Amino acid sequence: MSRVQMPVSCNLDCGGGCPLLATVEGGVVTGITDNPLGAPYMTGCVKGFQMHRVLYALDRLRKPLIRVGPRGIGEFREAGWDEALDLVAQRLTEIKKKYGTQSIIHLGGSGSSRGSLHNTHRLIKRFLAMLGGYTERHSSYSIGAALFVTPYVLGTYAAGMDAASLRDSKLIILWGANVSDVKMECGLEAHIREARRRGVDVVAIDPRRTLTVKTLATEWIPIYPGTDSAMMAAILYTLITRGLVDVGFVERYSHGFGELEAYIMGRSDGVPKTPEWAEGICGVPAEVIVGLAERYSATHPTALIPGQSIQRTIGGEDAIRMAITLQTATGNLGVPGGSSGALAFGTLPFPKMPQIGIPPNPAKASIPVYLWADVVLEGRRGGFPTDIKAIYNVGGNYLSTAADTHKVIRAFEAVEFSVCHDFFLTPTARYCDVVLPAAMFLERNDVVIADGGNHVMYSH
Numbered sequence: 001m002s003r004v005q006m007p008v009s010c011n012l013d014c015g016g017g018c019p020l021l022a023t024v025e026g027g028v029v030t031g032i033t034d035n036p037l038g039a040p041y042m043t044g045c046v047k048g049f050q051m052h053r054v055l056y057a058l059d060r061l062r063k064p065l066i067r068v069g070p071r072g073i074g075e076f077r078e079a080g081w082d083e084a085l086d087l088v089a090q091r092l093t094e095i096k097k098k099y100g101t102q103s104i105i106h107l108g109g110s111g112s113s114r115g116s117l118h119n120t121h122r123l124i125k126r127f128l129a130m131l132g133g134y135t136e137r138h139s140s141y142s143i144g145a146a147l148f149v150t151p152y153v154l155g156t157y158a159a160g161m162d163a164a165s166l167r168d169s170k171l172i173i174l175w176g177a178n179v180s181d182v183k184m185e186c187g188l189e190a191h192i193r194e195a196r197r198r199g200v201d202v203v204a205i206d207p208r209r210t211l212t213v214k215t216l217a218t219e220w221i222p223i224y225p226g227t228d229s230a231m232m233a234a235i236l237y238t239l240i241t242r243g244l245v246d247v248g249f250v251e252r253y254s255h256g257f258g259e260l261e262a263y264i265m266g267r268s269d270g271v272p273k274t275p276e277w278a279e280g281i282c283g284v285p286a287e288v289i290v291g292l293a294e295r296y297s298a299t300h301p302t303a304l305i306p307g308q309s310i311q312r313t314i315g316g317e318d319a320i321r322m323a324i325t326l327q328t329a330t331g332n333l334g335v336p337g338g339s340s341g342a343l344a345f346g347t348l349p350f351p352k353m354p355q356i357g358i359p360p361n362p363a364k365a366s367i368p369v370y371l372w373a374d375v376v377l378e379g380r381r382g383g384f385p386t387d388i389k390a391i392y393n394v395g396g397n398y399l400s401t402a403a404d405t406h407k408v409i410r411a412f413e414a415v416e417f418s419v420c421h422d423f424f425l426t427p428t429a430r431y432c433d434v435v436l437p438a439a440m441f442l443e444r445n446d447v448v449i450a451d452g453g454n455h456v457m458y459s460h
Contacts (some may be wrong), residue, residue: 001085006154007035009130009448009459010048011441013113013120016183018044019457022052022442029442038454041163041187041194045180051442060423061437071413071431088434089419092131095390101133101390103361105372108396111438113448115459116355118439120395125358128392133363137388141369143308143400144344145316153324159342161303166191168337171299174204175293175323176228177307177344180211184344185451188305192216201299203292204229227282231289233279234320236408237264238293245297246331254328273296275443286389297330301337305344350399351456353449373402375413391418397439 003025019038023031029052034043044169054060064084070076079087095103106128112120116263121397128134133409150157168175179189194214196202204217205228206208212221222233239245240261250257259268266272275286278388296302304327310319324333324341332338365386367375377389391412403409412418412431429435441448441459448457 001216006460007037007458008032008442009446009450009457010051010107011112011114011118011446011448012047012181013110013411014047015114015451016045017049017114017448017455017457018042018048018183018185018186019382019455020044020048022460036429039187041190041348042455043186045189045409049441054423055442056439057138057424059425061425061435063437065425065429065435066434071382071433072409074430075426076425076435081238084436085368088419088436091433092390095417096132099389100126101131102135102365102386104128104131104133104449105135105376105388105391106137107372107385107393107398109309109394111395111422111427112441113193113365113451116353116449118441118444119355122356122358123167124394125361126356126393129233129359129361130216133361133365135363135365135367135375135388136361137175137372138227138366139370141370143147143311143343144369145311146320149317149320150324150342153321154342155342157342159307159340160344161339163191165278165309165336165338165345166303167384168299168383169195169200169303170337171295171297171302172200172202173302173304173418174206174212175304175306176206177204177305178206178208178210178309179305179307180215181387182307184307186455189216201295221284224281224283225277228310229318229322230278231284231313232326233264233273233321234275234289235288235293235296235326236260236322236329237273238275238290239297239326242260242265242294242297244293245329249331249333250410253333257325257329259327300331301335302327302330303331303337303339303340304341306341309344310342347440352456353447353456355449370403371408373398373411374429376414377407389416391415391432393419393428393432394421397426398426399431 008020008022014200019035019042021033021035022029063078065076065138066079068077106124109121112118124259182436196436201218202216204213205221205223207225259416262268264273275289279286306323327333327341331342375384376388396406399405402428418432419434420429422429422440423438448459
């Protein structure tokens with residue numbers, strides 16, 4: 001039996017784009033490991049190493065499906081590609097002719113986000129633009145709060161960090177950042193692991209005892225979900241009241257700290273943001289908050305690395321603002337071994353590698369991503385710019401990821417036609433009229449550009 005090893009690069013949407021090596025025996029992928037030709041610190045994770053199990057999963061979609069029963073109950077029949085594609089083309093053409101191209105909304109975008117050619121974000125927009133136009137969404141389910149607020153604080157969203165600078169860190173704070181399960185960038189976990197081996201304390205602040213807590217952290221501080229801003233405010237209160245703020249750094253590199261200080265001290269609203277106040281909100285004992293603040297101020301440089309989770313809540317913008325503020329107040333912003341406090345996607349220049357192009361959207365219709373279901377259900381009578389009649393969903397499982405599952409179900413039930421591309425018959429796919437099987441990165445050639453580094457990787 002022939003046995004070969006082929007370079008592949010994980011093309012999921014975590015940002016890692018890790019260089020891997022697939023072992024193929026008799027035409028079957030039998031294992032996936034790190035590629036030794038990858039740059040130092042570029043290592044994969046358990047998801048990438050197990051993707052051959054997904055490839056051969058018994059419930060993976062192999063043929064197109066056409067709905068024959070009510071939406072949602074999962075009654076489909078298998079169809080040939082010609083029949084399925086002809087049906088999709090026919091229904092989209094009918095809807096476009098009757099209602100206009102803006103009546104088709106693009107959903108999804110996950111599943112293949114790093115490729116130059118096979119890129120879920122780009123291909124669906126290219127297809128619908130060439131069809132004549134569509135209603136697109138702006139902002140992001142994943143990082144919408146950070147996208148909004150970071151430019152107001154730092155002037156740009158491109159304000160993460162180079163993971164290699166952690167070689168200079170003396171303390172690392174992972175605030176809601178589960179970097180072992182969600183890479184964010186390929187080398188981040190490996191650099192943190194090396195820092196721990198050097199004796200650097202790694203503090204994980206997280207409601208859950210994640211894989212990161214178990215394998216990377218030297219200390220775990222459990223916190224109630226959605227209360228990170230309160231604990232950050234109490235840390236800043238401690239820094240201010242104990243004279244631990246790097247005043248020179250703050251005065252030289254920031255503006256408006258005095259107004260924030262008035263809020264933290266309670267002068268503007270009558271509520272001092274003391275550790276005792278925060279304890280009642282976030283569940284972290286006041287003495288733990290004080291101890292972390294003192295260690296934070298005494299240890300330089302410190303890298304505070306927030307995860308996406310802390311801004312996926314009401315008022316999530318404040319968690320990102322406060323993380324940046326803490327790094328500023330302690331003089332850890334813009335120094336080797338520190339961090340900006342913004343989301344930790346790397347910001348090294350991307351390679352000058354062309355990607356498949358996206359034509360302009362002729363429909364010029366765009367709605368906030370969080371409101372797409374409201375747009376479908378209310379349309380122009382609800383004050384939105386368009387009436388949606390068709391959903392084209394590629395790589396998005398909205399019944400599992402959206403905040404209001406029942407509203408999402410009503411939206412899928414309201415449209416005249418819906419299409420889904422996916423590996424499996426997900427809860428969202430069950431509400432679609434046609435489901436088209438999607439290819440995995442192990443089944444196609446591509447050039448992958450990962451977040452967090454100037455790397456170009458070929459995936460066979």
